[in-house]
Amino acid sequence: MWQQKIQQQTEKEQISVVNSKLFVEPDEFTINGDLLKFSARWLGQNQDILVYYRFHSKKEKEEFEKIQVPFVAETTGNVDSIKGPTNDNEFDFRRFMLTKNISNELQAKKMTVLPVLGNVGIKYRFSSYLHVLRKKMIDHLEKISQPLGWFTQVLLIGYQSESFQESMDQINKLGLLYLFTLSGMHVYYLVNLIRYLTRKMRVTQENTDILLLFILPIYGIIGGGSLGLLRSLLMSWLHIFSRRFSSVPLTGIETWSLVLLLNLIVTPAAIFSLGAQLSYLLTLILLLDHHKNQFIVGLKMGGFTIPLVLWHTYTWNIWTIPLSIMIGPIFDWFIFPVVIIGTFFSPLRGVCNQALIVLQWFFGWSSDLPGTIIFGKPPVLFVFIWLTLMLFYQITEQKIKLTVCLILSYTIAFCVIHFPIENEVTYFDIGQGDCSLIKTRFNKQIYLIDTGGKLTFNTEKWQIRNSRTNGETVVVNYLHSKGISRIDRLYLTHQDTDHVGNFPSISKNITVKQLMIPAGMEKLASFQRRLLISNVDPHVVKAVTDQAYPGKGLDLIQILHPFQSGAGKNEDSLVLLYQLYGKKFLFTGDLDQKNELKVIQKYPSLTADVMKTGHHGSKTASAPDFIEHLKPKLAIISAGRNNRYGHPDQETLLTLQKSAVPYLVTAKSGMIKIRTTFKGNFSVQTFNNNNNEEKKVKHAS
CATH class of the missing domain: 1.10.287 (Helix Hairpins)
Structure with missing residues (x-):
């Protein structure tokens, strides 16, 4: 029934909406640079929807930041289904939003904020007043001493500030994120605090139970309504209710089972999230082993979490289990009390803030310790085992x-x-950019050609967004999923941002042993700036031509261009030839047509089985004579969806068609993987919207 409902409400094709009204709670929207993002109730459509809107001015952004009450957003834009991942093992944002029963998104071009009161048929709900209270708490905590305010936001109201992201990344790296997610511990503290206060006020236990039955649902809204929090609140609510109003009170296991069943009925997709899996599994272990000491329970919890963490994140920190055992009492007797005291007793706020600064330093120091194992994504059979x-x-x-x-x-x-037995050449769907991976059997050699990168145009300070690069979310994520923690050689074909912009962020997560660039590019200020903020040792940078470090032999990349030192421009692009079992893969960067012809003049016997077309399929590259000379059996075009340049150009596609060259475009096919075999054939696998299709392309020996 849930599946049918989702399918019915999901838009199959993009539609345009004009002055469509959305009901928005004040704590549901986030602002990141010039980007506004929120989930809202789509009035008249009986569904929630995810909305993106780009501010047109700094003043508009500032006006929006002041909003602290529910409002109606009158929007004009395009509605489409939320798209799935287009790279192997990429985070599935579509599935994540389905955990909230949201399947559509609205890209708003125009938005007008209207008051709720005055719109016919729209009234304040009781929950709206709680959302208003939560919004005021979030804004107030942003203004007090930090990091105290950030810790309080996370631990008491389930909100994470953008400024606290680095600390949360460190906590996540240590495997301690569950401590800082509103869950059973927080509900346990809340219930005990209320019982303690009511005892002091001489309130009977029966009246306290009734009071808790009203307070717990209210805290569910103020706490942000996360799945872990709602699970814990509902378990506590059912336990109190059955004890007070039933002749046969529910046991802990029975309560746990009922809540899980309710979760599966209301939001079944939530069970695919790591948070839900850990929340239910660890709660079950605590219920089964509540009589055992913390050391044994900590070991068991670690044993149960490792398979799920590896399946979702591909890494494991060896310090997670000892830190989990040690930090439990620290959390109970130090972190939580310090947050409570510092928040509600202003005279002690400075001392508490300093204590949390020390704690923040400890998390940073611990996360930098060696001990992170890049395990990779295990087969699902092993997870079940x-x-x-x-x-x-x-x-x-x-x-x-x-x-x-x-x-x-x-x-x-x-x-x-x-130690995979197949060789693989992978072309990432990196948007409007280039990034390719060469991986030989047993992961013996790992080569990365370009890194992708996002172009920005006249961006003002207020428009700058804090976000991870797709070099991290796509490239690093994929390498980690395959158990790869180093790049033997990183080739940067030329200076353009869409080819090299992500190399600093990638290098901070993956060790780069050698960096190859076209001769002359090392002198550019833009390259030196990127090198400075990267984790690449300047001594491993090699400026190359087809004569300096050309590369020869099986399983190596041969450099065919540039012929001499240049300025790292398109016409100076590296041209790389990779050969494996008689198959040739050619990479040309953004090389222009004039220099393509010079390459085949210097290397008249050059051919290619698979060719990466130059300049994202632009008509400035892929000269007809060049294509006809190479006679590739497959062309790969890396271009972004709906890019502003119109890549790939129709002239290039016509050139490929005239030479009878089949082609694949990452904008349509997603990631493209080519696996080679000893027999001389190769298989091509493409990824798009989380649907894999595999094609076999056979060639004569």
């Missing part, structure tokens, strides 16, 4: 045999991921 073995720990005495089985299965999964 590991969780099953951990469940057997609950009922069997043969702990040693189970431990041996766990160690052996983890070792097998690690080897399967880290």
Whole structure:
């Protein structure tokens, strides 16, 4: 039924809306630079929708920041379904939004804010007053001493400030994010605090229970309504209700089961999220092992979380389990009390803030310690095996045999991921940019050609957005999913941002052993600035031509261009030839037609089985004589969806058609993977909107 409902409300094709009205709560919107993002109730359509809007002026942004009450947004724009990932193992934002029962998004071009009162049929709900209170709390906590205000936002009202992102990344890296997500611990503290205060006021336990039955749902809204918080609140509510009004009170396991079933009925997609899986699983372990000491429980919780964390994040920190065991009491007796005291007792606010500064430093220091294992994404079969073995720990005495089985299965999964038997050439869907990966069998050689990067045009300070680059979210994420933690050679074909802009952010997450650039580019100020903020050692930078470090031999990349030192422009682009089992892969950067012809003049025997077309399919590249000379069996075009340049150009596509060259465009196909075999054939796999389709392309020996 849920699936049918989602399919019915999801727009199959993009539609335009004019003056469509949306009801927005004041704590539901976030502002990042010039981008406004919020989820809202689409009035008259009986569904929630995700909305994006770009501010046209600094004044408009400032006016929006002042809003603290519910409002109606009258919008004009385009509505479309939320798209799925287009790269292998990329974060599935579509599935994430389905956990909130949202399947459509609105790209608003025009927006007018209208008051709720005065719009016929729209009234304040009781929950709206709670959203107003939460918004005021968020704004107030932004103004007090930091990081105290940020910790309070996270721990008491489930809101994370953009300024607190770095600390949360450190906490996440250490595997301690569950401590800072509103969940069972926070509800436990809230219930105990209310019971303590009511006892002091001589309120009976029966009246306290009734009071809690009203307070817990209210806190669910003020706390942000996260799945972990709602699970814990509902379990507590059902437990109190059954004890007070039922002759047979529910046990902890029964309550847990009922809440899980309700969750599956209301938002079934939520169970695919890591947060939901950890929330329910760890709660179950605590219910089963509540009588055991914290050390044993901590080890078991670690054993249960590792499979899920590896499946979702591909990495594991060896300090997670010892820190989890140690930080539990610290959280109970230090972090939470300090946050409460500092927030509500202003005379002690300075001392509490300093204590949290020290804590913040500790998290930063701990996250920098060596110990992060890039494990990769395990096959789903292994995840089920590991969780099953951990469940057997609950009922069997043969702990040693189970431990041996766990160690052996983890070792097998690690080897399967880290020593693949296939060779692979991958063209990332990196938007309007270029990024390609060459990965040989057993991950013996890892080469990356360009990194992609986002172009910005006349951006003012108020428009700048804080966000991770797609070099991190796409490239690094994919490398980690394959258990890769280093790049043997990174080739930057030329200076353009859409080819090199992401290399600093990638280098901070993946070790770059050698950086190859066209001779002359090393002198550019733009390159030196990027090199300075990267983690690349300047001594591993090699400025190359076809004569300096040309590269020869099997499984190596040969440099065919530039012929001499230049300025890192399009006409100076690296041209790279990679050969494997008799198959040739050519990469040309943004090389122009004039220099393409010079390349085949100097290398008259040059051919290619797979060719990466120059300059994203622009008509400035892919000269007809060049294509006809190479006779590629497949052309790959890397271009962004709806890009402002009109790439790929129809002239280029016509050139490929005249030479009978089939082609794939990342804008339509998503990531493109080519796997080679000993027989001389290669298979092509494309990814688009989370639907994989595989094509076999056979060639004569």
